Amino acid sequence: MAIPHSLKTLLAGSALALLTAGQALAEPPALNGELRGTGDLGVVIERATGSVALVDTSARQVLRHVEGFGDLSHASVKFTRDARYAFVFGRDGGLTRLDLLTGEIDGRIIQGGNSIGGAISQDGRFVAVGNYEPGGVKVFDTETMELVIDVPATYRRPDGSTAQAKVVGVVDVPGNVFVFSLFEAGEIWTLDMSQDEPELTQYRDVGSMPYDALITANGRYYIAGLFGEDGMALLDLWHPENGVQRILPDYGQGEQRLPVYKMPHLEGWAMAGDQAFFPAVGRNEVLVADTRDWSLTNRIEVHGQPIFVMSRPDERQVWVTFAHPLNDKVQVIDTQTHEVIQTLEPGASILHKEFTPRGEHIWISARDSNQVVVYDTRTFEELARLPAESPSGIFFTHRAHRIGL
Amino acid sequence: MAIPHSLKTLLAGSALALLTAGQALAEPPALNGELRGTGDLGVVIERATGSVALVDTSARQVLRHVEGFGDLSHASVKFTRDARYAFVFGRDGGLTRLDLLTGEIDGRIIQGGNSIGGAISQDGRFVAVGNYEPGGVKVFDTETMELVIDVPATYRRPDGSTAQAKVVGVVDVPGNVFVFSLFEAGEIWTLDMSQDEPELTQYRDVGSMPYDALITANGRYYIAGLFGEDGMALLDLWHPENGVQRILPDYGQGEQRLPVYKMPHLEGWAMAGDQAFFPAVGRNEVLVADTRDWSLTNRIEVHGQPIFVMSRPDERQVWVTFAHPLNDKVQVIDTQTHEVIQTLEPGASILHKEFTPRGEHIWISARDSNQVVVYDTRTFEELARLPAESPSGIFFTHRAHRIGL
Numbered sequence: 126m127a128i129p130h131s132l133k134t135l136l137a138g139s140a141l142a143l144l145t146a147g148q149a150l151a152e153p154p155a156l157n158g159e160l161r162g163t164g165d166l167g168v169v170i171e172r173a174t175g176s177v178a179l180v181d182t183s184a185r186q187v188l189r190h191v192e193g194f195g196d197l198s199h200a201s202v203k204f205t206r207d208a209r210y211a212f213v214f215g216r217d218g219g220l221t222r223l224d225l226l227t228g229e230i231d232g233r234i235i236q237g238g239n240s241i242g243g244a245i246s247q248d249g250r251f252v253a254v255g256n257y258e259p260g261g262v263k264v265f266d267t268e269t270m271e272l273v274i275d276v277p278a279t280y281r282r283p284d285g286s287t288a289q290a291k292v293v294g295v296v297d298v299p300g301n302v303f304v305f306s307l308f309e310a311g312e313i314w315t316l317d318m319s320q321d322e323p324e325l326t327q328y329r330d331v332g333s334m335p336y337d338a339l340i341t342a343n344g345r346y347y348i349a350g351l352f353g354e355d356g357m358a359l360l361d362l363w364h365p366e367n368g369v370q371r372i373l374p375d376y377g378q379g380e381q382r383l384p385v386y387k388m389p390h391l392e393g394w395a396m397a398g399d400q401a402f403f404p405a406v407g408r409n410e411v412l413v414a415d416t417r418d419w420s421l422t423n424r425i426e427v428h429g430q431p432i433f434v435m436s437r438p439d440e441r442q443v444w445v446t447f448a449h450p451l452n453d454k455v456q457v458i459d460t461q462t463h464e465v466i467q468t469l470e471p472g473a474s475i476l477h478k479e480f481t482p483r484g485e486h487i488w489i490s491a492r493d494s495n496q497v498v499v500y501d502t503r504t505f506e507e508l509a510r511l512p513a514e515s516p517s518g519i520f521f522t523h524r525a526h527r528i529g530l
Numbered sequence: 531m532a533i534p535h536s537l538k539t540l541l542a543g544s545a546l547a548l549l550t551a552g553q554a555l556a557e558p559p560a561l562n563g564e565l566r567g568t569g570d571l572g573v574v575i576e577r578a579t580g581s582v583a584l585v586d587t588s589a590r591q592v593l594r595h596v597e598g599f600g601d602l603s604h605a606s607v608k609f610t611r612d613a614r615y616a617f618v619f620g621r622d623g624g625l626t627r628l629d630l631l632t633g634e635i636d637g638r639i640i641q642g643g644n645s646i647g648g649a650i651s652q653d654g655r656f657v658a659v660g661n662y663e664p665g666g667v668k669v670f671d672t673e674t675m676e677l678v679i680d681v682p683a684t685y686r687r688p689d690g691s692t693a694q695a696k697v698v699g700v701v702d703v704p705g706n707v708f709v710f711s712l713f714e715a716g717e718i719w720t721l722d723m724s725q726d727e728p729e730l731t732q733y734r735d736v737g738s739m740p741y742d743a744l745i746t747a748n749g750r751y752y753i754a755g756l757f758g759e760d761g762m763a764l765l766d767l768w769h770p771e772n773g774v775q776r777i778l779p780d781y782g783q784g785e786q787r788l789p790v791y792k793m794p795h796l797e798g799w800a801m802a803g804d805q806a807f808f809p810a811v812g813r814n815e816v817l818v819a820d821t822r823d824w825s826l827t828n829r830i831e832v833h834g835q836p837i838f839v840m841s842r843p844d845e846r847q848v849w850v851t852f853a854h855p856l857n858d859k860v861q862v863i864d865t866q867t868h869e870v871i872q873t874l875e876p877g878a879s880i881l882h883k884e885f886t887p888r889g890e891h892i893w894i895s896a897r898d899s900n901q902v903v904v905y906d907t908r909t910f911e912e913l914a915r916l917p918a919e920s921p922s923g924i925f926f927t928h929r930a931h932r933i934g935l
Contacts, residue, residue: 134730160631162568164613164930165654183612183654206887207588208569208613226565247890249570249588299844299889300908319908325539343845363846363866399804439704439933440748441768461768482611482931484704485652503705503724525569526887526928528844 156189156228163208166225166522167479169490169497170213172197173515177213178497179228182481182488182521185499185509189228195219195235201242201518204525205267206249211520212267214243220254222270225522232270236263244297247528251318253295253303260289262305262316264323274323280310294338294349294391296529298362306335306349306358313338313349313360313369331358331369339391340529341416348372350391359419372419377406395436395443397460402443404431411445411458425463428454433477436460437502438484446475446489455489457505467505471498476516482523490516561593561633568613571630571927572884574895574902575618577602578920582618583902584633587886587893587926590904590914594633600624600640606647606923609930610672611654616925617672619648625659627675630927637675641668649702652933656723658700658708665694667710667721669728679728685715699743699754699796701934703767711740711754711763718743718754718765718774736763736774744796745934746821753777755796764824777824782811800841800848802865807848809836816850816863830868833859838882841865842907843889851880851894860894862910872910876903881921887928895921 156179169178169187176192194200196217203212210231211223218237223230238258245252251273253264261277278290290307298304301319306312313331317324333353340347347360356374361367389404396402401414405424411431413423429451435444443458452475457467472491479488486508489498492515499509524530561584574583574592581597599605601622608617615636616628623642628635643663650657656678658669666682683695695712703709706724711717718736722729738758745752754763761779766772794809801807806819810829816836818828834856840849848863857880862872877896884893891913894903897920904914929935 134732158565160563160565160614162610162612162614162631164568164609164927165611204569205567206570207567209565209567226567247888299846301890327539343843345844345846438748439750441704441750483652483933485706522569523928523931526931528888 156226158227161226163225163522164482166208167488168202168211168213168223168225168520169488169513169516170197170200170202170518170520171514172200172492172517175215176514177211177223178511178513178516179223179225180488180497180511182486185486185511187511187513190514191223191228191230193230193233194221194223197517199241199517202520203243203245203252204520204522205245206525208522208525210267211522212243212245212252214240214254216240218256218258220252220265220270234265234270236265236272237261241291241293242295244295244303244529245525246297246301246303246318247299248301251301251303253297253305253316255292255295255305257291260291260307260309262292262295262303264303264316264318274316274318276314276316276325278307278310278314280307280312293336294347296338296340296347298340298344298347299528302362304338304340304347304360304362306331306338308334308336308352311335311353313347313358315362315365326365328360328369331360332356332371337391339394342396342528344528348391348394350389351377373414373421375421376412389430389432389434389448392433395434395440395460397436397440397443400460402434402436402458402460404434404445406430409451411443413463423463425458425465427456427458427465428468435478435480437487438480438482442466442502444478444480444487446478449474452476469500469505471500471507472496477518479519479521482521488519490519492516561631563632566631568630568927571613572893573607573616573618573628573630573925574893574918574921575602575605575607575923576919577605577897577922580620581919582616582628583916583918583921584628584630585893585902585916587891590891590916592916592918595919596628596633596635598635598638599626602922604646604922607925608648608650608657609925609927610650611930613927613930615672616927617648617650617657619645619659621645623661623663625657625670625675639670639675641670641677642666646696646698647700649700649708649934650930651702651706651708651723652704653706656706656708658702658710658721660697660700660710662696665696665712665714667697667700667708667719669708669721669723679721679723681719681721681730683712683715683719685712685717698741699752701743701745701752703745703749703752704933707767709743709745709752709765709767711736711743713739713741713757716740716758718752718763720767720770731770733765733774736765737761737776742796744799747801747933749933753796753799755794756782778819778826780826781817794835794837794839794853797838800839800845800865802841802845802848805865807839807841807863807865809839809850814856816848818868828868830863830870832861832863832870833873840883840885842892843885843887847871847907849883849885849892851883854879857881874905874910876905876912877901882923884924884926887926893924895924897921 222232237256243254290310335349338349429447472494474493627637642661648659695715740754743754834852877899879898
């Protein structure tokens with residue numbers, strides 16, 4: 126075989142030259158009842174005003190600010206399987222359905238005292254909400270928003286009395302199953318909604334105070350972070366008979382116990398091939414583990430204490446945001462070399478970020494600048510700066526089609 | 531740490547019982563100008579009549595049959611980034627844009643003599659079409675459908691004369707790049723559309739007669755099947771400086787050279803963790819390779835010569851269709867045990883299949899039964915049987931949000 130070689134040609138100065146240079150961005154279709162696809166829509170949580178900005182990722186514009194969502198501090202969002210509606214989980218226990226096509230709230234209930242997130246089932250029929258107060262999970266019909274099932278997170282205390290634990294880390298997995306963790310109880314539960322009679326499975330003694338969790342993109346591994354001790358709890362949902370196992374036993378070791386609200390988020394764990402990139406606790410490091418045996422393989426020094434560590438969809442870059450007071454920067458790590466290849470300063474108090482589905486752009490919320498900043502992830506060029514009131518979470522509709530998102 | 535244990539509870543006969551048992555499926559919103567999300571739409575190619583069936587994967591119904599697409603034998607489909615429009619690549623060189631919300635053809639051009647597929651760029655602006663006659667790639671603006679650039683696949687024959695090669699395996703990869711193969715020339719080309727002046731890179735002597743290709747889900751590895759010799763050609767797009775390498779050197783060895791139209795499709799290669807499942811050539815086997823070094827690790831005996839080998843989105847199952855005359859069955863392989871766990875008989879002449887985005891269902895086209903059959907992938911229960919004229923390719927809109935799909 127001849128040794129392959131390559132030849133580069135610039136197709137300039139010829140009939141091949143690109144005809145669309147300087148093409149202006151199309152105006153976004155307004156929300157005036159006109160038909161439009163929902164594949165390039167998204168929402169940005171505006172936490173201070175209890176509103177959301179409805180955005181168009183093709184036009185890179187805010188279509189509308191919608192009010193009336195209640196307390197949106199720490200709010201999160203899930204999309205229906207037709208990508209028309211966003212369910213917004215508010216801190217006040219509100220569950221609000223936003224119609225992305227009309228820009229109007231289509232349904233809203235106060236379902237609990239204090240909810241921190243939820244998930245939509247694989248078949249799209251059910252939306253589960255995890256609650257702090259009273260602790261438990263409530264499942265609603267995504268169409269009617271009627272209660273389908275109420276699962277109090279009841280556990281037995283050492284003294285024999287019972288209580289309801291705060292529920293964290295609610296995710297959906299294949300088989301129409303919800304998985305979640307009980308903070309005070311140190312338990313992981315699965316709720317199988319595939320039959321007319323839902324089945325609850327409880328995994329006890331998984332570790333002290335699970336405070337957040339993630340699910341791998343294939344829906345197989347559920348990993349809960351532990352606030353009360355070192356290590357993390359892993360449930361292999363393909364082999365539930367193995368129970369919950371402990372991984373990364375040194376995770377958190379010797380590190381200061383920070384308040385829960387400063388613990389790193391786990392949802393954004395970046396998986397790239399066999400590597401997992403994730404935030405260290407209380408250290409200015411991003412950690413790398415081998416997902417085949419969950420051994421720690423590297424520590425990457427970064428600007429501050431990482432909060433969200435997220436992989437670009439092609440897994441070639443990992444983007445990192447940081448905890449206060451070093452939350453003014455965003456850093457980009459190369460997943461092959463583990464080097465920090467870029468440091469950006471989008472604005473004040475960087476809270477969240479979201480890649481466009483195929484990864485060409487990233488949207489970053491700068492809360493105290495009241496702006497969402499859009500970058501090209503290849504050139505790091507700033508493409509747009511959009512107005513938003515204290516923006517935090519950013520969520521695009523392609524999540525409707527991903528396991529665990 | 532206490533040994534974790536689990537406790538199963540059926541939540542029956544209590545206030546927790548599921549209230550929605552027997553809930554009827556919602557009627558699909560008709561295409562009468564009403565607003566609707568586009569996340570659960572799709573198209574089924576009806577090859578005999580040059581029409582497509584527009585389908586709703588939530589209601590599991592055909593919304594409309596749309597005619598006027600020309601010759602749809604071997605047709606394929608790509609979706610715009612807003613998931614509103616489907617570009618249909620016809621065998622007659624037709625490029626047709628279907629508006630999924632109105633159910634009407636929105637634009638149609640005859641751009642070449644014989645096209646076999648194409649791709650939409652990462653940024654959504656460009657649609658590339660690969661042509662057999664005359665051989666080359668044409669790139670159009672997805673909004674205006676105007677020609678942006680024409681790249682004839684010109685190569686030098688051994689006698690010094692030049693000709694245009696048939697273009698196969700057109701895919702999009704991150705960076706707004708198209709990749710494709712030249713059948714007679716034995717070359718792989720990349721076309722970088724990220725700058726105003728597109729850049730063409732040609733990889734020569736990659737192997738004899740590349741007839742189809744695939745791109746891994748992260749957009750990193752482009753793999754072309756070779757009709758003229760054993761092995762496959764691999765281009766690592768993260769390391770183009772390494773040129774094109776040969777993998778799986780025995781692939782096809784000793785196997786009968788079948789006509790191109792019976793060679794297995796490569797697009798559907800199933801990746802599950804570090805394993806790649808793919809069709810043997812001319813043998814009743816599915817092959818398994820380790821993607822870390824592309825070594826062959828197993829051969830799984832199946833019902834017939836596999837054509838499409840596709841992974842359920844959670845990577846736990848691989849579904850296989852077969853070549854004529856054994857194309858009456860579909861088999862399911864467990865990716866952990868490599869055992870055939872199910873054999874289904876959806877109908878006569880099984881041609882294609884598509885999973886719903888999160889994998890709860892699969893849609894299978896039975897051409898000579900004039901039906902599309904929908905199964906639950908967990909229970910293998912048949913859920914629906916929909917009318918379609920000689921159905922072949924099935925494509926759902928979530929592909930808009932995936933690299934290379």
